[in-house]
Amino acid sequence: MYAPHPGYPPPPYMMLQQPPPYYHSGYKRRSGCGSCCRCFCCFICCLLVLLMILGILLAYLYMIYDPKIPTYKVEGMEVKALDIQPDFSVNSELLITVKAENPNKKIGFIYGTDSSVMVSYSDTTLCSGNLPSFHQEHRNTTLIQVNLKGKANLGQGLQQTLMENQKDKKIPLAVHVKVPVRIQLGSLRLKELTVVVTCSLVVDNVLPNAPISIVSSDTSVKFRM
Numbered sequence: 575m576y577a578p579h580p581g582y583p584p585p586p587y588m589m590l591q592q593p594p595p596y597y598h599s600g601y602k603r604r605s606g607c608g609s610c611c612r613c614f615c616c617f618i619c620c621l622l623v624l625l626m627i628l629g630i631l632l633a634y635l636y637m638i639y640d641p642k643i644p645t646y647k648v649e650g651m652e653v654k655a656l657d658i659q660p661d662f663s664v665n666s667e668l669l670i671t672v673k674a675e676n677p678n679k680k681i682g683f684i685y686g687t688d689s690s691v692m693v694s695y696s697d698t699t700l701c702s703g704n705l706p707s708f709h710q711e712h713r714n715t716t717l718i719q720v721n722l723k724g725k726a727n728l729g730q731g732l733q734q735t736l737m738e739n740q741k742d743k744k745i746p747l748a749v750h751v752k753v754p755v756r757i758q759l760g761s762l763r764l765k766e767l768t769v770v771v772t773c774s775l776v777v778d779n780v781l782p783n784a785p786i787s788i789v790s791s792d793t794s795v796k797f798r799m
């Protein structure tokens with residue numbers, strides 16, 4: 575009597591009673607996917623788990639550091655000199671005060687040396703200068719004074735417009751600041767970014783050594799990698 579042993583193949587006459595496995599519906603598709611499919615699924619799962627861990631980590635860091643964008647404001651302006659020459663060129667010297675406020679509890683900023691500050695009138699740069707390099711600790715407000723000097727050529731038309739603005743007591747100026755900044759998290763210093771601040775101001779006059787009021791100001795801050 576024949577008793578099939580679990581480890582051995584059945585004798586040939588028994589095999590004939592069953593259709594060969596590849597006639598079985600669905601068998602072919604499963605074999606086409608096989609180990610490749612499993613490998614891919616595994617990869618996707620790992621990726622999802624990694625992304626989830628990364629997300630949780632970022633959320634955690636965000637919660638701990640609670641990052642906030644620092645604010646900058648032109649607080650004051652003083653015209654030390656502004657001479658319009660007969661050839662419509664203008665020599666100017668301005669002193670502007672910028673208020674930099676870091677509202678972060680755990681993040682500091684290190685402002686680098688390679689900065690530029692420019693004041694322009696109707697797209698013509700009047701004068702330029704640099705910010706001092708400094709380290710702003712967390713929760714700190716610093717007033718920065720910047721001395722700007724320059725010579726520009728306004729041309730007849732622009733000079734006339736400036737005179738009219740002066741009469742109306744509404745002179746639109748733009749202050750452009752570009753400064754490299756490193757973000758400090760505890761003792762960790764991150765990669766250097768460039769902060770670009772554009773401040774559109776309207777002042778009531780640009781007469782040398784006269785008090786100047788800032789009628790309105792509008793500031794935008796952008797970070798560039």
Ligand SMILES: *[C@@H]1O[C@H](CO)[C@@H](O)[C@H](O)[C@H]1NC(C)=O
Pocket residue numbers: 708709710711714715716
């Ligand atoms: C803010 O930081 C500046 C520059 O580091 C420093 O001179 C000033 O004393 C700080 N202000 C406060 C209130 O800590």
